[in-house]
Amino acid sequence: MNTHFQKMINRMKTKQASRTRLFALSLCGMALAVLGSSQAYAVITICNPTPPISLSFPTVVFEGGADGPTIGQPISSGWGAVMNSPNFLTGDADCLIDRGIILPTYNGAVVPGITYTEDGQIYPIYTTSVPSIGIIMGIKATGVADYKPVMRPPDIIFYPNPRPSRGMGITIHAKLIVIGRLTSGVYPIARQELVNVYANGSVANTATYGSTLMLDASTVIIRASTCQMSSATTQNVRLLPVSKNQFSGVGTSAGADANFSLTTLCGSGVKLYATMTDGSDPGNTGNILKPAEGTTASGVGVQILRDGSPIFFGPDSSMSGNTNQWYIGTASSGGSELFTIPLKARYVQTETGMVAGSVKARATVTFSYQ
Numbered sequence: 001m002n003t004h005f006q007k008m009i010n011r012m013k014t015k016q017a018s019r020t021r022l023f024a025l026s027l028c029g030m031a032l033a034v035l036g037s038s039q040a041y042a043v044i045t046i047c048n049p050t051p052p053i054s055l056s057f058p059t060v061v062f063e064g065g066a067d068g069p070t071i072g073q074p075i076s077s078g079w080g081a082v083m084n085s086p087n088f089l090t091g092d093a094d095c096l097i098d099r100g101i102i103l104p105t106y107n108g109a110v111v112p113g114i115t116y117t118e119d120g121q122i123y124p125i126y127t128t129s130v131p132s133i134g135i136i137m138g139i140k141a142t143g144v145a146d147y148k149p150v151m152r153p154p155d156i157i158f159y160p161n162p163r164p165s166r167g168m169g170i171t172i173h174a175k176l177i178v179i180g181r182l183t184s185g186v187y188p189i190a191r192q193e194l195v196n197v198y199a200n201g202s203v204a205n206t207a208t209y210g211s212t213l214m215l216d217a218s219t220v221i222i223r224a225s226t227c228q229m230s231s232a233t234t235q236n237v238r239l240l241p242v243s244k245n246q247f248s249g250v251g252t253s254a255g256a257d258a259n260f261s262l263t264t265l266c267g268s269g270v271k272l273y274a275t276m277t278d279g280s281d282p283g284n285t286g287n288i289l290k291p292a293e294g295t296t297a298s299g300v301g302v303q304i305l306r307d308g309s310p311i312f313f314g315p316d317s318s319m320s321g322n323t324n325q326w327y328i329g330t331a332s333s334g335g336s337e338l339f340t341i342p343l344k345a346r347y348v349q350t351e352t353g354m355v356a357g358s359v360k361a362r363a364t365v366t367f368s369y370q
Helices: 003-034
Strands: 047-049 053-055 060-065 081-091 099-104 110-118 121-127 133-141 168-178 185-189 192-201 206-215 218-225 227-229 258-266 271-278 300-306 326-330 337-349 363-369
Touching: 047 206, 053 081, 081 192, 081 206, 099 133, 110 133, 110 168, 133 192, 258 363, 326 337
Parallel strands: 053 206, 060 218
Antiparallel strands: 047 081, 081 168, 099 192, 110 121, 121 133, 133 168, 185 218, 192 206, 227 258, 258 337, 271 326, 271 363, 300 337
């Protein structure tokens, strides 16, 4: 039995024993006055606990872009697993329960920086054996409207009932949540322990009972569509020399643009997006690349153009909705499709005073498969 819970049991037994001694002494005193001898016992209510119960996910199949589901959102609609145990604790009329307590025992780590919110409740997300897939869990007592998210210790009281009820039922549900880019594969989820669920009566003299909730073995199948680069993954784009006298002020360009392109082959149905990142300043969200190492000129930068307009930069991330991410196209549903993205590079004046020299800049492009 869980050490934490054992301590709780011991404390309750001590309190119950104290009440028993006081009760017995009181009755003995009365008996001496009337009969001369007597023997009495404190009664502890007995409930009938449920044996270990299980929560089961059906086989989950995902087909779509590797970055299609939003991080922090379910991989499928609805609650994937629901377990209802209306007779979690039963007994006679004296089986009075007013507290339900959960002690998480699941060995998955809490995913940092991501939570899931539903019906006003904020759920922590735990890792699973499936890459980029986490799990959330909630529990409530029968007749209670709101679920209580399953969190790490301390123990969570999910059934603070001011009026003890006869027995107790519970409902537990769980969802699988996307926590990163999906990778194709068939992933088993092993049978494992999720939480220990305990209940007792604090008003009535009801002992503490517990049961273990297990997650049954299941399978997650991911068929994630992606794209493959057809053009070189590294390109050197050369701008021809230009005189600083050819610029007419901050924001103007001079000389001929340098043309280049990116080509990628995408699987059926992929919605292709891209983000360009400044290789010298990844936090740059403007549209002029910062000078790279080896630059000797000043007052001049480099812009990358798409469809005649400067590209604004964003973080190196494939996450859907990334800053300054742009849409390229959707591959046909009948098969793969080749996308060519024509781009241009040009000089741009950034300061009033310019110093002649060499100019270097770096950029990366991150594709998102939605």
